[in-house]
Each structure stands twice: as C-alpha cells, then as structure tokens.
Amino acid sequence: MIAEDSGMLRQMLVDLLTRHGFDVTGQASTKDDIVAQVDRDPPDAVLLDIRLPPGQSDEGLQAAALIRQRHPAVGLLVLSHYAETAYAFRLLQDGAGGVGYLVKDRVQDTDRLIDAIRRVAAGEVAVDPEVVHRLMFRRRTVDPLAQLTDSERDVLALLAEGLSNTAIADGLHISIKTVEKRLTAINQKLGLRTSGTERPDVNVRVLAVLTYLRSAPGTGTARM
Template structure:
C-alpha cells in the first residue's frame, strides 16, 4: 500500500515513515507542508495520506484544509489527519461531508503500531476512523432530548464502537457478542434513528453523526 506523509516536524515525520515502512507500507513521499502534499498527490495519487492538522505557514488548519481538498479532488485517496489535541469539531467537519476514507487520530496513537497501521488501512479502504478520545468527549456533553434516548444501553454500546469506525466484526470482539447479535443491534439502531433507506455504509455514517452530535 502506497502512503504519503505530511508533517513539518521532521523527526516525527521520519518516525511515522519508519513505523509504516516496517509494517509493510510503501512510503512514497514525505513533505513538510500542505501545498507540497497536494502537489505530490496530483502527480501520483497514493492509496492514503497521513497529514498533520497544523502545518506552515499559519499552523492552524492547513492539514484539515488539505484533507477537504483531497476528499473533493481525489476521493479514492484515504486521508488520516493527525492532531496533538482532542478537537472534536474538526473531527466532525471531516465526516459531515459524507466523504469516504477519512480519519482523525491523536498523535499519541502513533506510538501504538497496531492502532496506526489499522487506521491507515481502514481509511485507504474507504472506512471511517475517529479517535476514541474524541468520541468520549463528544458523547460526554450535556444532551437535550434526541432519538438516541430511544436506544437501549447495549445499543448505545454498539453505536459507540461503531462511532470509532469499527466493523461489525470488531464490535463482536470488543463487546464479546456474536455476529448475529451485533447485526440485530445494528439494524435496531438504524430503525430507532429513522435510517430506513440507503446503503449500510451510508446509514452507519449517518448513525455516527447522530451519535456524535447528540
């Protein structure tokens, strides 16, 4: 799998590249700013990019802006945005467009090889990745009356794991449930949230957005 990395911190960037290379990824480019990343992707689109949310020249949202550009111009390229801080509103902005293959992960997760490589593979395959810390902060907010109130505790558990971008199989493993049981819970969640029509992938994203917005 071909991956590009964009981060202005050279040591961090090289560290991520080494970790991914050792895990079998082909790191085809390392750059220090968003403009260089977009240029390299235009020349030779990879399977996925890993991009810091803050880069030159302003160190604000260059990486997030690049992610949006890639979602629009290169929808087949998975985008994993890394952030040093829990910033839930940025995570929501990434997924609200409905684009496939996007993720938001805290930089501290890079120390976990399995977590990082799994996230890159999932966005490259068109999946959704949201850092568990972001999910926890969003769902910990005060909530007004919402369709989520109709869910049972177990359905909420299933939806919480789904909100991290996990598959039904991963939900089975996390919650120690059978495949059929998880499928039944997921169908029930869709029904209670009024998501009766459309492909399951789309309904999963809509269910996650409902959950995160509260």
C-alpha cells in the first residue's frame, strides 16, 4: 500500500511498482485513510510519505507507529525530503526489523527503492546511506564508535544501510567469514544484545543505528 498526498507522485509510484511485479492493494492520501486500509487488509509492506494531511508534519511516522502496533508483521518504508536523524530514530526506536527510511530523492533510483521495499517486507532494515554517512562521520562529544576499527566501521556503515553479509563482503572485497568476525567484534564493543532472537543480523543493524542516533546531536527535534 502507498500513502502519499501528491496524486501525481502516488500514481507514478503505483505505475513503477506494478511494472516491477508488485501488487499495489491500496492507496491513500491521509494518515487515517492508510491506517484504516491496513486494518482492513494488511499488506506485506506500506510505503509512507512522512508528511500527510491534515497537519503535513510527521503524520507518516504517526501512521507507521499505529500500523506497527496493530500489525507488527507489516513492513514500513518511510520517505522524507530530509536525511533527518530524528525521524530515523523515531522509526527505529523499538529495535524491531521490517522498517526503512529513505530520502525522497531515492524514488528516482528504482533499484534502491525496490530493494528497500523488499527488505522491509522481509523483516529487514533499510536506512538511507545519507543518514548513515551523517551518523558515521559527524563529530560527537561522546562517540560510541570510537572503539571500533576503521574496518569495523566500514562493515557497520553497510550493515546500517541494510546490506546482507554477502553484499557487504562483495562491497568491501573481503570474505563472508571476515564480515562475520567483524560483526561479532562490533556486537561486543557496542554492547548490543541479540541472544535469543530469531534474526540477530537484523537486530544488530537496528541497535547499531540507534547507538549512533542516541549520541548524535539534534535527535530530540526534527527539522520541519
């Protein structure tokens, strides 16, 4: 399902996703409408503009929170005009998978958009690389990444974007075993708890991004 108040952009998304084999089962232009449609017939994933009527502020995030509460298996991909860490924090703060945050310009990158939708529908996480870049290289008073090596940071940056272990290995030209070793080190150094979970890779990704967000300046308020 798609929630977007611009009829032109919404139709463009419907046409694009339909051409790539998706079944768009619902369209909405307001928060209340998309939540009601998901309640009636939950889809595999929902694509949400962050600003929806009536307030044109953060209704997309409000809708995402309601959908997650009522239908935790539904994947959520939020689109925003800004790579805003506060928005990403709110979306990811429950530590669960099946969520994504992309800057709206990524809609033009069909492969990235489709990959992100498929990831959240599969219970994984997709975070815009611009957000990851801001968090990885912003200077902080307290930097939770200071204890990581450069190679571990490289792995973590790709993990936060939503890449699989195989894709990380290919991107960094290292073995999957090396990726796994670095992930273990990251997990230990950041104190991320994933024992007893069914998808530890997804949970590490979410918790790692939250670690950045909690220590980054400006996460308390979002730019509007």
